[in-house]
Amino acid sequence: MTKLLLHVCCAPCAVYPTDFLLTRDYDLTLFFYNPNIHPFREFQKRKESVEMFAESHNLPVHIDGQYRLTEFIRVIVFREKSRCSVCQQIRIKETALFARNNGFDAFSTSLLYSRYQNHEEIRQQCMDISKSLGIQFVYHDFRQGWKRGIESSIAQGLYRQSYCGCIYSEQERYDKCLRKKGKDNGKDDRSGYQQ
Template sequence: MKLLLHVCCGPDLAVTMEHLKSDFNGKITAFFYNPNIFPYEEYVKRLRAFEQVAERYGLETMEGKYDEERFYALARNLEDESEGGERCRRCIALRLGVTASLAQKMDFDLFSTTLMASPRKSIVMLENEGKRAEKATGKRFLFSNFRKGIDGKKKRELFSGIYVQDYCGCVFGLREQEMKRQEIEKKDFEKLKQDFPEKIHLWKYRRKPLNSDNFEINDINELKELLEIIKPSKLVVTEGFAKAFSLTSKWLKCGSYNCRLERSERGETYG
């Protein structure tokens, strides 16, 4: 059996291959086709990550045309749609349709997509569009929820050394995400002013390394609340601070935010 696997990015390819390397008995060719990605520099970053992961798993690779005008044509009049709506459906339909047509042309037995490993995508929408492309080409669509069974620790191992993007891909999704980011920033800053007025100065460490020497805190719950608001890229702690708050792991769960911990003496992570 020969499978043509549409690939959206390196991280999702890694997750998908963890399923396929044991479940699929056949040859896999990885096909990178993503004319939606903006800007082109971002496209190149994701292409390089794709190549790294494909080499890791010994996959043959193909690259589709970066035809952004084709994407903009399908997105016309849908620029203000929220992510996950009709614009996204059309984008998925385009990429799966091209993949299925190529599978038909090159005599692959079936096709699939790493988009099913992405937590950002509707698995129902992917199944529907995959089946539609299957009906149009006669090539079987391999459907599976690849996002299942891979925990956070495993993902960190899989993503080590490769570029991991922080938005879906297109300019419209990027714009929407930026607006949401600004709303969250404003909400968190107001919460910092309300709950920790004496620690307003720590806002400058938002998404940056924060050292435990820069502030005083009373207990572990208060520490978690503060970190969830500021969301530093990591918390660098002294030996005394770590012992005082029993910080023995390399991550501290702070509500919906996981804060990475690092020892100040050695600059090494826990564990």
């Protein structure tokens, strides 16, 4: 049985990937590492929701409970246009390192569940990190369970957020002037993000 570490960005995004992987030959552990989440109260809500989800499914979970906003901003500043790519890279690499250093056979991520992220870019980043760190990456296109995951997360009463997590996505979600500017420029507006 493959000992698999699954990075989870939030409980709703973990639902379908967890269900899927548990029906396969995996010994599954969840991993919460998300330095991007802002503000602190939002970080706490998402962390607690992942803890509740893991407990209700009798799954082991490793939680990085440190609020790392300062570290995240230092990495992102002046790279705002590529922030999603950088953010994904940070979280995927930390997951792979944790997996390699703690006796796991492989890693994966619930980022592959989202319809709002660049799926192919995430898959490629995982493959590149897998190769560079020498730990197996388990790929599945979890988007096929998007609707089922949403319905299940609602039924389980999991905390559901309205933006991706970072300070920039929060602004895109709630700043009406920024949303209008994005639409006027034909920009992909993530303000419809719903988990």
